Amino acid sequence: MEAKVMKTVTWRLMPFLVLLYLVAYVDRSNVGFAKLTLQDELGLSSAAFTLGQVAFFVAYAIFEVPSNILLERFGARRWFTRIMVSWGLVTVLTALVSTAWQFYAARFLLGVAEAGFYPGVLYYLTKWYPYRYRARMTGWFMMASPLAFIIGNPLMGALGDLDGTLGLEGWQWIFVATGLPAMLLAVVTLRVLPDGPDGVRWLTADEKGWIADELARETDALGAAHENPLSALRDKRVVWMALYFLCFPLGAYGLSFWLPTIVDGFGGLSSTATGFITAIPYVFVALGLYVVPKLADRSGSRYPWIAATTAVGALGLAATALVDNHALQMALISVAAVGIFAGQPVLWSLPSRFLAGVQAASGIAMINAVGNLGGGFGPMGIGVIVDRTSSPVTGLWFLVAAMAVATVATFGIKRLIEHRPVITDTPQRDTELGRSTV
Template sequence: MVSEKNLIAKITWRLMPFLGFLYLIAYIDRQNVSFAKLQMVDALGLSEYAYGLGASLFFIGYFLFEVPSNLFLSRFGASKWFARIMVSWGIVTIALAYTSSPTMFYILRFLLGVAEAGFFPGVLYLLTLWFPKDYRGRMVGLFMIFSALANAIGAPLGGMLLDLDGLFGYAGWEWVFLATGVPAVIAGVVTFFYLDDTPAKAKFLSADEKRWLEERLASENAGMAEDADNGFRALLNPRVLLMALCYIGFPLAAYGLSYWLPTIVKGFGVSNTVNGFINIIPWVIVALALWLVPSAADKTENKTPYIVGPAFVGALCLLLSAVISVPVVQFALLCVAAAGIFAGQPVFWSLPGRFLKGAGAAAGIAAINSVGNLGGFIAQNVVPWIRDATGSTIAPMFFLSACLAMAGVLVIVVGRMLARHGRPSVQS
């Protein structure tokens, strides 16, 4: 007889540390451009606006190729497609070390978005193939903990790489790209041989375990609509479109956090190195929240409070951090805001698997993530514009706080709207 607890533990230990490590690499590769900027702007003769535009082109490539990438994943399998994603983005990152002009920088940043598109939603789709719905919130939370770890180690790592300036004839900003690109290529090769596409192909599971998992997932998917496995129709599904709209506020708020936090810590009068290490604290708190909130949500049918509650708390703390002038208090508020921004997201991402499966889940999750991540593009362009137009570093925080609060409101509206139609919803 198959033990559910032992089987889930076996799958968790096989998949989650490995997928989390890949995400850590991905997140650090996203961060590297912010550290390289400290030297790269002067080296290439770029203005702040030109550099910001180039950095934001990542999100355009990501947006355009997110859905196609996830559909290819469902067709070719996780091992092959994740290997392609890792190797290609590693190569583009390495190429950034040899950037010689603004045009080259723009092209490579766009190509990096194209290369990485599909990784995060691909993992979310993969979790629907391996875990029953009662475990998915926790698994997404566990996966996202590695993004918190990446933020925790990214700042000290970026600083150390910049300090290699001149080593073997490479500038510090070039070392940032080289040292973060090579691990992605290596990880891509390992992924091809390590990762199993589906439970049916997994050599580490027994025949009984495969059968139990297949029957459990089949029973959960039995009540779904006939077109739940249709990739194209998923893109037109009102639930998918509304969730995509809801999600925009979360990347916007996350950018606000990364924008505001170093400035607050700088007010402590510390060095850049100490600033980087102090910035570890919020991400430790985020990691704890990413486990505790989804774990609690998985034990209840009503998911809405576990998405909306953290969002409202995060919005309030972002707002207060901008109007309270005491640096220590501001820092404490931002630590709570960080937890609020990220803690409810795993619960949010467990929802599409309740009404989509197969190609439908692959396309729907990718669509939600691609539209939502335009929040990063919006933030990287709107925040500097608000700051320049008002002459205030505080004004952008009101905008970002309002966006996160609106995301929480939309989650409530969507849940009630779908419930009225008698469909699975955020309160199902």
């Protein structure tokens, strides 16, 4: 029964969730392409422009925990619909900004609107999948991020080349065209996304019972759970996981924000060509997000995989900053991007080893909220270096340091989490859907 249930759940939920996150990721990363012309129009330095990223992630951090608690109250279907309508509307309205402060306000409002979507989905998955499936399912969900760049970067490059069409500048086309899909998909979300296993017709009573029994067994393994959702915020494992996770968005968003600028610096490229070239590393990221979580789930030892991937990210970025050949730089960036992204689904399987129920909602949100501040300060750190050196490539050293810290910190996190009772993997089933092994 297990293989059949998990296969059914996966094909019913994951493609749609990936699609939603793909749209979300495009809407938060489109500013990297708009920057190519909008920065000059607003008269901002590189560091000043990246304050928009800081504003987005500060708002995201402030409202993320409340958002996840409200998700538990109102249900995933209605709450995700609200999130998507608001973030799509804010993205479209960003096309109207004409001053730096309007730009900062728009990015802050986008953070408010989107807060809770990513950690909300991670919490949502804990209502459907036992622990031993979650790293791989998170990897499938995170597949949306490289797909967003593979599909979105050429699209945004082409939109940038529409400069002057219908009286809109290229950067305005980017915001309008990338915001509308979120509002359209919100209608679909309200109709098709279930709040949990109990309300669906495509699972039998026995299949729903199997999911409920598995999740109850894991909750029992954690001991008594507090009803207060904020109690998880006092758990030192949550606090340290949040600080640890800070390194990962710092690297991921720092690279994605500045990659169009790095490629544009190669010279002689149209916006469309820049879009296609910047999509190349994310083809390899997609492969990494499929392979690494799968291997980590099978091995049952997640920490070495996280440490290995972050080390690859640090080494790849360092090598990129040291070479001058553009083709070699793109190859090394591709390697580094795999290292930065591929270990994250494995990392996100760790909180559910010590959090369950409503505590998981607030704890996961707390980790993501604090950690995602790195998504703002990563681009800003590079921006400060770029303003002083006039070279986007040298700014990569800021990300090298973040990945190196993450590599070392992984072993400290292991000691912290494994020192206390946690959920353990069960050996009777492999997590490849449809196949069982010992």
